[in-house]
Amino acid sequence: MGRIQSRIDIASGSFCANAAHNTALAEELRQRQHRARYERPQRDIDRLARQNKMFLRDRLTALLDPGTPFLELSTLAANMAYGGDAPSAGQMSGIGIVSGREVVIHADDASVKGGAWYPLSVKKIVRALDIAIENRLPMVHLCDSAGGFLPLQRDLFADRYFAGRIFRNQSILSKMGVPQLSVVMGHCTAGGAYIPALSDYSVIVRGTGAIFLAGPPLVKAATGEQVTIEELGGADMHTTISGTADYPAASEAHALALAREIVGSWTLPEKTMIDRIEPEEPYYDASDLYGILPRDSRTAFDMRELIARIVDGSRFHEYQPAYGTSLVCGYARIWGMKVGILANNGVLFNDSSLKGAHFIQLCDKNRTPLLFLQNITGFMVGREYERRGISKDGAKLIMAVSGASVPKFTINCNGAFGAGVYGMSGRAFDPRFMFTWPGAQTSVMGAEQAVDVLSNIKVKQLEREGRHLASEEIAAIREPVLEDYKREQSAYYATSELWDDGILDPIDTRNALGICLSAALNAPIENPHYGVFRL
């Protein structure tokens, strides 16, 4: 496979200005992630120490195989919700190696509101379980939660993808033959009691771990019975009498040592075979990505330059290099694993949509996972394109994206707007993993265009009432809408709402994709089959 010939001038003023801009974005990301992971009010740290509990990050270190990679997901979930009160939505999730097995780890963070579940906490736990189901990955739960955050219960309890989905997903994962382990390191109350109860294995820490449907205060209120935590749902009661938990542990360290031995007893799954060879580092340096990504997201750049910094040896076999050139399609390898890449070099036209739909089917038949690199303002608009059937050709691309049986991975590199998001395997199209780069944006249309549409409607409405607005009055309508729009299309908002699995520093993309591809190969790949393509 030939190497991409980079045409970037790394000494140019524009490259250096881009690099400064994007390095600052990456640094801001690092700082925000650090705060979400480690910075807590002193009283919460003190409480953990008083309770003789380890900090979540120390639990994680003790659980994982030392020196192995850990891909944390949705670190900045809820960063723009609840007034910033719930860093990481009070939950940690990720993919790591425990006793040589790839597992999904989910942990309540007792240093955030006692591990209470906010609506976005529930969304994050459900997503972690969805990842386990889609990729057939075993799961370890580190349980330490006060239960649902009652003031917001209407947004986390009754609906299809709310709290009940956690327990439904746990049951489905077990039905698929994929093992789960819970380590009870704090209280598992009410719904939370079902996490260990629905796990194939469970360990409970004596003194701090407890499982019950209702805690002592609620029991007293309901029946008048007076009972201690230990009697009601402590480690010894559950491991000797009720059988709700399996292994008693003397301390958190003991519990995690038991957990590692239990996970080590699980049969190693056989990975799905795909075309795979020895990995090769990219020829071009990943740090160039900072200088390639433009300061202004509206400036076009060649996506092959990004591909050259992500794939093995910077090698790329381009499919249909002369047709539908606004969509770059081709084969490459990431950590030795072959992938089919679709990357936007401009808006989607009829020809580029057809090319994409065709290429996806080639990859599907060929058992080649798909990587979508989004940089898309949308499909082409206008009379000529409608007459040529741009909606019909877009539908073919969407049909192919939705129907593909091979695993899909999506990165929003710069921007993803309008129906372009559908054609490029947005979140709704079940990519196995989806990440955003710090400067990338997503919304139904660009901020300026949306504000034009909204303010025009308002101006026309007032004109019908006989009022005419001065230009500063129109500006007064536009400005707040524009501010809201820009805020809500930012990468931080997207990740806050769990529209992705996290924001990635561009230079970490190759490693993250390596972990995701490896994880995805734990699930078999169905034979190709599709719906009706409108021809």
Added chain:
Amino acid sequence: MQHLMTIDDELYCVWLGRARMGYALHMQNSVWPVALEGASTLLFDGERHCVTIAVDGDRVYVHLDGTAHELVLHDPIAFHVADAAGPAQDSVRAPMPGSVIATPVAAGETVAAGDTLIVIESMKLETAVKAPRDGIVEAVNFMVGQNFERDAVLATLVRSEE
């Protein structure tokens, strides 16, 4: 198609095929048995030679019988396309309808592949249209502010030197 390789800047067409004992080296119309024993003994046509091999990116250095040789393996697609840029790349066409926002080069100027010929705006995107190959600008057909349709010829190139 055989592998294309330069050894000390001279081009060779060779192929390494499977053989009962090690490999078979095909070159011109001959075939020689070859094998590598360990990392430093080369078996060639029944004779043993001491070799030292060092790899530096795409280049391989082989020290054999007191002389060092530099080997470079060429990607066949890149090799054959290198000098084949034809007249199709003489005119640079609009990838989408839009308007011109900058014209950094003028007729008569020499450009290298990848240089920006014209900057356009369309569908909320600012796109720098680049030269597909080295050459001299024959004409830039639109001025700043002018609109154009898709496939309009934005600029034309002629070959330098000839």
